[in-house]
Amino acid sequence: xxxxxxxxxxxxxxxxxxxxxxxxxxxxxxxxxxxxxxxxxxxxxxxxxxxxxxxxxxxxxxxxxxxxxxxxxxxxxxxxxxxxxxxxxxxxxxxxxxxxxxxxxxxxxxxxxxxxxxxxxxxxxxxxxxxxxxxxxxxxxxxxxxxxxxxxxxxxxxxxxxxxxxxxxxxxxxxxxxxxxxxxxxxxxxxxxxxxxxxxxxxxxxxxxxxxxxxxxxxxxxxxxxxxxxxxxxxxxxxxxxxxxxxxxxxxxxx
Amino acid sequence: xxxxxxxxxxxxxxxxxxxxxxxxxxxxxxxxxxxxxxxxxxxxxxxxxxxxxxxxxxxxxxxxxxxxxxxxxxxxxxxxxxxxxxxxxxxxxxxxxxxxxxxxxxxxxxxxxxxx
Numbered sequence: 001x002x003x004x005x006x007x008x009x010x011x012x013x014x015x016x017x018x019x020x021x022x023x024x025x026x027x028x029x030x031x032x033x034x035x036x037x038x039x040x041x042x043x044x045x046x047x048x049x050x051x052x053x054x055x056x057x058x059x060x061x062x063x064x065x066x067x068x069x070x071x072x073x074x075x076x077x078x079x080x081x082x083x084x085x086x087x088x089x090x091x092x093x094x095x096x097x098x099x100x101x102x103x104x105x106x107x108x109x110x111x112x113x114x115x116x117x118x119x120x121x122x123x124x125x126x127x128x129x130x131x132x133x134x135x136x137x138x139x140x141x142x143x144x145x146x147x148x149x150x151x152x153x154x155x156x157x158x159x160x161x162x163x164x165x166x167x168x169x170x171x172x173x174x175x176x177x178x179x180x181x182x183x184x185x186x187x188x189x190x191x192x193x194x195x196x197x198x199x200x201x202x203x204x205x206x207x208x209x210x211x212x213x214x215x216x217x218x219x220x221x222x223x224x225x226x227x228x229x230x231x232x233x234x235x236x237x238x239x240x241x242x243x244x245x246x247x248x249x250x251x252x253x254x255x
Numbered sequence: 256x257x258x259x260x261x262x263x264x265x266x267x268x269x270x271x272x273x274x275x276x277x278x279x280x281x282x283x284x285x286x287x288x289x290x291x292x293x294x295x296x297x298x299x300x301x302x303x304x305x306x307x308x309x310x311x312x313x314x315x316x317x318x319x320x321x322x323x324x325x326x327x328x329x330x331x332x333x334x335x336x337x338x339x340x341x342x343x344x345x346x347x348x349x350x351x352x353x354x355x356x357x358x359x360x361x362x363x364x365x366x367x368x369x370x371x
Contacts, residue, residue: 007277031304036305070338077342088356229345
């Protein structure tokens, strides 16, 4: 499709979208109004299950099945990206010799921020039911914070601290334990992902029943998945190069 | 002025789509998709907003649960949205790398032929 044709198609699409959106906007509630029926119901349900963070209560208790699907999307996409990024038939992995020079200020900042981000990630996961945060947020902080080692130190240090096999296990265990908790709810209360654990006191660390447990499961999975994803992209950027440089280099199968 | 926030949401969606339409680079197109998706975050949070309301986290036992909080449901949906956006971005970038390897180009205009 040539460029002018593409713009014409785009303009037609925008006009169609505008025709559909205009009546929709007219029926939206006024911005900042007090009419929020879902809010009223969700807050009542979260308080009934003694979960102080209502967003976590919705994600892991009221619509836990949706989050199970969301988590499966994450698992599938990490697996898909890992599959796409593995070294191809005509590529070799080459380890560059020597280390790049790093500014002392960068190294210092990295080494200071590494433990801080690890603690922050663990805190976000473990307090996901009482304060803002949760498994997804904490998992992302943990999985990406680990790569400060690469910024601050070297790739070798990162590889020592980041056993990829462990993360592959972690990803499977995180996803599996979410499903296992769902089946446990099914057996205990007759509904998949039912909140069957004692609820505890409102605002306490162990409150909300299954919410903190599901948070931990998701946290393990997202941290592992994020680390795997970043490790594949990093390896791709640093080491992989086409063998012989040719487009259809018929060559030896690489390791 | 009341509908301005909804206008911002749809503007982000359309400007992101426009960026994809005029893109000369697949990575640029992936970033434009993220911009378009940011419109949905704005829309969701705008729908759930209430003037003079507190966040839907009651935290310590001191802060008593109240009904006057912004809508937590759309916040939970925004979280889902962000997770899906991140995974889609990762997959698309991985596919872009594969395309660059196979065709030595990331310009959509040069990727006309469908290869098996």
